[in-house]
Amino acid sequence: MLVPYAELHATMRDILVREGMEPARADHCAQLFADSSRDGVPSHGLNRFGRFVAMIRSQMVDVQARPVRVASLGALERWDGRRGPGNLNAHACMARAIELAREHGVGAVGLGNSNHWMRGGNYGWQAADAGVIGICWSNTLPNVPAWGTTVPLIGNNPLIIAVPRAAGHVVLDIAMSQFSYGALAVHRMRGEELPVDGGYDESGRLTRDPAAIERTQRLLPIGFWKGSGLAILLDVVGATLSGGKATHDFSTVPEEESGQSQVFIAIDVTALGPAGETDAIVDGIVDALHAGAGAVGEAARYPGEHTLEVRRKSLAEGVSVNDDVWREVRTL
């Protein structure tokens, strides 16, 4: 069904206030959940809200905790998330990276001891809305086999890169596995194969069968050895900058996944050239992509293009929600 954005936001806000979160923070935290659903990522929006409330109740997430700076050198800072709400911590640290970028051209923040930041793309849009380039990533519990092994040793560590543009920001938000477990479940329940190979079956062969991959837990990293290596490096940089947990330090129980290490980098790209230069360059890249595909009768989209379409539709017609999930959330 379709729910007005304001109702979605207010419903989650009121629940968080009842869970003890300060009203202004509850409003912001609920907004970040609502924004995810609004932008077509319900897996880290409304659908994830119930588990978030459960983690508040099990004290994995401390609704009172605010992040604090624990070390710094100029444009580089380390923050301790104190196991507070992951999306508020992440938003605060991207905001700090943006401040640092305005002063120093570039700013970098390592955040440790936080919690799941839900949809990482939110912090990319945040940076681009502020007119700066945003780059951020998080580590996760071990949920993907490293290349060369059959057991989960690396995280599917999401990576976000966002560049501001007047006509629509360019925002990439990708995890290091070809598909998430959420995506496997969606395909399985629809009785559909994956569009491309997503992992290995019991006999060690690449497969598009989502149920087989759920059984083996052998998700495929993007680009095989390449995505496996990239996941390792994102973990290494995140853990060293934050001084916090690495993937191997996490519990493998999803409900106990707490203490994530994250990195937030902001770059004030418009400081380097004449006014309008960045827009002209990015417009040129987007136009060349559209024109090149169109010239052979095909279509290509830039990262973030689809998000804006979904967002417009959600705000005009209401945010699409799963009926069962919406009913459950309203009983929280």
Add this chain to the structure above:
Amino acid sequence: MLVPYAELHATMRDILVREGMEPARADHCAQLFADSSRDGVPSHGLNRFGRFVAMIRSQMVDVQARPVRVASLGALERWDGRRGPGNLNAHACMARAIELAREHGVGAVGLGNSNHWMRGGNYGWQAADAGVIGICWSNTLPNVPAWGTTVPLIGNNPLIIAVPRAAGHVVLDIAMSQFSYGALAVHRMRGEELPVDGGYDESGRLTRDPAAIERTQRLLPIGFWKGSGLAILLDVVGATLSGGKATHDFSTVPEEESGQSQVFIAIDVTALGPAGETDAIVDGIVDALHAGAGAVGEAARYPGEHTLEVRRKSLAEGVSVNDDVWREVRTL
């Protein structure tokens, strides 16, 4: 055959001096080529040297040109490579990013109007050898179809992330296509299939046949739509920070690929915690990877591990070179 590193280095240095490069710069430029072959990447070492000399002779590369800073804000700078030797320009800009990181914690340099940097991994090792995290990437001419199209519209833009570690740096060096054209040729000449799908054949099916992909020019981006999106973002950030060329601005003739845009980011990770903290964290990640794989009778390597093995062997026994290439280089 095997050639002593010093002989490989001196041979290329002497040729560059004859091409008009200042001796100290020729020595450094040749060293970067020799280092690539030494580390097991001859495609961007000795094998690429002939084309580099040809581009000097065709005046695509200006042996006299040195990069200059054209704009800055604190820890962020834009440099103009003035079409000088790509590897010297890249090394100079990573060195500058390292200086900025020592002063500001983090430093970022956008380099435009440069040339092919050859092996990007060199600049990652450079940063890690200096004790800082290095992140860098380059754009390229269009050589990979964007997701949704069958024609080359994006670059295979290599991305490097390096983290220092006393027991061996962790260094990732990956291009955005699953295989390079060089790798396709190697497999074709050996009569071997690719180990995984590398692109599309004439009927639009994924294939491991290198010759079929060479015919269609439909290289596969890593992770399908994900690597395609990542390649676009690396191009967007590179072009906007440098104010230089984007992938669509390049000639599609490989011998005329000039004017690359590149990004160099350095982070002084050791500034944030107690002495030895970074090493302890990275050692923990490497050890967990080795132990986790070993526990199920398998083997996994961290990015950079194989490089060190090849380097030790090359320095002990000589650098492996292709006989024909080595003969040709010595006639230059």
